Amino acid sequence: MPDLILHHYASSPFSEKARLLLGHKKLAWKSVIIPPVMPKPQLVALTGGYRRAPVLQIGADIYCDTALVADVLEHLQPEPPLYPEPEKGLSRILAQWADNQLFWAAMAYSLQPKGAAEVFAGAPPEAAKAFAEDRAKMSAGNMARLRPGDAAAAYKSYLRRLSDMLDDKPFLLGEVPCIADFAAYHGLWYTRRVHAVKDILQLTPAVLDWMDSIQAIGHGSFEKITAADAIAAAQAATPHTLLADSTFQDEHGIPLGSAVTVRAESFGPEETAGTLVAATRTHYTLARQADGAGTVHVHFPRIGYVLKAARD
Template sequence: MVDLILHHYLTSPFSEKVRLILGAKKLPWKSVFIPPIMPKPDVEVLTGGYRKTPFLQIGADIYCDSALIADVLEHLRPEPTLYPEPEKGMSRILAQWADTSLFWAAMAWSLQPKGAAEVFAKAPPEAAKAFGEDRGRMSAGNMTRLRPADATSAYKSYLRRLSDMLDEKPFLLGEVPSIADFSAYHPLWYTRRIESVRTILDLTPAVIDWMDRMAAIGHDVPEKFTSEEAIAVAKASTPHTLLTDSTFQDDHGIPLGSAVTIRAESFGLEETPGTLIAATRTHYTLERSSERVGAIHVHFPRIGYVLKKAGD
């Protein structure tokens, strides 16, 4: 089994999603804690610019975005599957909704003034301001943030809909958890951590019971690892992707071998430059090199990311 190095921080919702998937698949992993806000020099040297959390490192391969990480972990350990039949397509669609619409409603509700005050209660006064400014730069006016009042309406509706799905089954799509469950769980997990705002969950007892079942999966105790150790692993390794599809799908008129940039569509707009060496139906791969890490491959999911020729 290859060494799985997860770069994350404890309160990151998307990190909790991946930690729980690792637990469900009983995969051992190494834990590298990274800063929640910029600067992140050790992150950027590995990703080339991508700064969202988490990302997964396997040797000299860097996998960005929790959706792509889930596919990698599924390849490494297919059972228990994240994509059970016959609801495989539905589970992915529901996961995408949960990682976007549900997530942003949950964050706007959870970090309303009283929630934010609790989250940063033990931090110096400038910490909340720095966090807010950092997240503002990540969107750079490219997305509309829900106001707390609007988030309240949306979040309550979403929770009721999740509750309806749990009327006659233990998990959202059946008897076992799928990627839909892991994706819907992590925004609610964040809310539940904050005493002043978690009462919204009390309106849907079936959702609370489901959250308890998800939490019981656990994610074991990882091996502690440092960013310097992770960088040393990358430099000593040769890139070798674990993504299984390889057929070139040219939707942009950009040939393989081109100098390109990739960034997220709406949040985390920092670009990663590199040489395009894969553009398949599911993912992009950039080749990069630097003195500090040597040659590495950085992988992104196709959905949710923008590919451009360098300089465009």
């Protein structure tokens, strides 16, 4: 089994999703802590621009976005499955909703003024300002943020719907957790950490019980390493993707071998530039030269990301 290196930070909800996925799969991993705000020089050295947390590194292969990370972990360790039949398609669609609508409602509610005041209590005033400015840059005018009142209304509705799904089963789609559970959990996990706002979860006791079950999965076994160790691991390796599909699917008229950029559609406008070496039904892969790490392949899920020919 190759070393799994997770670049993450403690309070990141999507990082918590990835940590739990690793725990669910009972995979050992290595932990590299990255800053919650820019600059993130060692991470960007590997990704070429992408700066969201978490990022999974396996040798010289860099996997961005937890939707793609989940696919990689499923390939490495098929049991227990994240996409069980016959609900495979349903679990993916529910996870996509949870990672977007549910997550942003949870964050807008959790970081309302009283929540934000608690999160940054004891920190110097410039810390809260730096965080707000960093996240504003990540939105880049492409996202309409919910106001606290609208977020509360949406969040309560979503929690009731999750509770309805848990009426007759311990997890959202059955007797065992699937990708939908992990995607729905991490935004609620963040709310539960903020005492000033967490009482909203008391409205749905079934959801709290379900959260306890997900939390009990844990993060598995891991050891801490440095960012320099991770870059050295990339330097010592040759890219070799663990993504199962490889058939070229051309939707843009951009042939393999072209100079391209990839960026997220809405949150995190930073582009990664490189040579297009894969464009399949599920993912894009760019080859690039990373500072101090040699040739790396950076992988992105197709859904939620924008591929363009590089500017002249």
